[in-house]
Amino acid sequence: MEKFGEPKISRRTAIVTTAAVALSLAGCTSGGGAKVSSTNPQMITYWDTETTSTRAPVIKTMIADFEGANPTIKVTYVGLPSSSYQQKVDTAIATGSTPDVITTTPHDVSNWVAQNALEPLDTRFASGGWTDNISPSMVQTARSFVGDGNLYIAPDGALANALWLNLGAFNQAGVKVPTTWDEFFAAAKALTHADKNKFGYVFRGGAGMFPQLLCMMYGQSGVVGTFRGVTGFFDANGTSTLNDPRNVAALERYVSLYGHQTATGDLTADYVAMTAQFGAGTAAMMSHNLGSYQDNAKALGAANILGVQPFPSEAGPVTEAGYSVTGNAIFKASKNKDAAWKFIEYFLSPEGNAYWNKEGGQLPSNLEVAKQPWLQDQQPMKAAIATFSDPKTVVLNEPWYLPEYDSIAKTQLEPEWQKVLQGRLTAKAFLDEAANSFTKAEAAYVKRNPK
């Protein structure tokens, strides 16, 4: 019989029960010792900073394939528009709420490294055996994004610029596909019927105008300098070649298209507006990198588009501007770096690299994938490979390692470019301003990073 004041359960039972509760609570905490399994997977967050309606499904398919092969890792995808991701990422860095993995563009890397936010990947890259399997030139380009020479992104592809042509418009108008710059300007004129809402070319006058401008200007002039072993837009003295007289003449000729062979509304055209015009058949030619292949093919049909490489420049060889390497990076604050790296490795693997670059219209970084026959079946890709394989081709490397790059190319020059198109600023004055800013930034960089 129970006595008054005695506990209803025995002391031993109480101890055992308490221990069992404590153990189960410990098992509920994340990383608290519970074994990772397919029912208790490691969660990693992946931010895509260039999301579009065509790109997001490709990445989600890759995630599904990766998770199928790695059931103990789950990837949460977050797509961010290219026009506004920077603010979100900077806020995340400042508040310590960064994702595990993020896609990168070249000019992001130096900014995020300056904030001590990215994890160097050299050791993981080497120990994973990728040094022998990934294009050395792409790795070298990726290392050049930051002055310390470390590898902060795992390069999974490269973008080259292309001049996209609407073959249907050319055939309808009976205009020959251009092979020289003179033929390009003549074709733009022949394809323009403003009264019928048809234009020969579409300008990118708004956000992101700088790469297109470099391609069309340096592509004509071929004025490229070499500074500290890098071929780019600085000469041997570290002075920018942007305002070289041959570049000024090339830019003046390019600007003459605006309002005559292009719609006046192009003044504020960003990527979306530009590709919409091209895709709607309003503009017959557009300058953009291979990354717009998906959008263009979807709008006009793959058989109806041509992605031609730059024509030979005045200096002689083809000058390729707009070449960049893309890849994924890991944030230092990630608590799941091993799982994050495993996910990134999927983009480097033959299977993942082939799918990613075939769907995205990029040049693959995996050396095995680079030999696959599909590359020769996609005309824009075939043309780009042929150009890069030509030893005479000159590649203009942009100085993404400069922390001022975005500030100059976007904040400073975008409004000035619009003044040039409006006729309120001469091409020379514009290029003088750009050259001065970049020369100053380069000088400060050299001072901080003497070789």
Next chain:
Amino acid sequence: MTILLNKDGLRSRVRESDLVKTVRKRGVPYLLLSPTAILMLVFLVYPLGSIFYFSLQNYNVSKPWDNGYVGLGNFITMMHDALFWSSLRVTANWVVAEVSLQLTFGLIMALIVNEAFKGRGLARAVLFSPWAVSGVLTTTIWLLIYNPAVGVNKYLADMGIGQYGASPLAGADSAFWAAVLAELWRGVPFFTILILADLQSASGELYEAAQVDGAGRLRRFWNITLPHLKNSIILATLLRVVWEFNNVDLLYTLTGGGPANATTTLPLYVARTAITSKDFGYGASLTVAAFIILSIITILYLRLTKFGKGL
């Protein structure tokens, strides 16, 4: 309460009671105010203090090696910054245009929907609906309207009016007024709702008496309606001045401040400086300038309009 019988105990009890009363009288109100004070400290005073602090610093997150105290350096730079003065001018034009047009149309709409007519409920719903639309959706709608390929310009060109490929967002003046129109569409309902609400409390007897005395519509509006609406108009106008001064979302997504900075207001300049250029120090100094300007405007406005006092 225990009653103590000896003299010392009685004295102690009296002192303790006075102390408790004093604390209760003076301390409890502060205790009750403390949650608000803490919230204000965290969400108002601290951020404001941070802005003032960073305005005295060179603080660029992508160039940490250059960061440090610069005193009034940012403000001196600002005085020589042509874009700062241009953005102030655009901001002034923007605020004056928006607020005056929103007030005018808002007042007209409120007076119209205050009258009894068939379909008044539907009219009110249609008039008020833009206020419910988010800023991003508003700009998406207006971007489509202004799009040269699918917008109004294209259909006008089909009819032989204007040119194909043109867009109101491509001209310096037209871009400004295009943005004004988009924001007007969104902002008029605010005045309409506020003024309409105030009109419900207007005395019908005053109107009847005025009518009997032979006062016409305009006279009744000027002598009865407007004085009645004075305080709500003053308050609504002040709120809209502050909100339009700080407007970023519509201009950022509709024009990005272009073309060629034609629609770059001061807050938009702050956003671009901080977000794209990562120069938070200079951005903070621009914000301090905006704060000072708005504070002066608010104080002067309330004094001149004698808000809260009758005519």
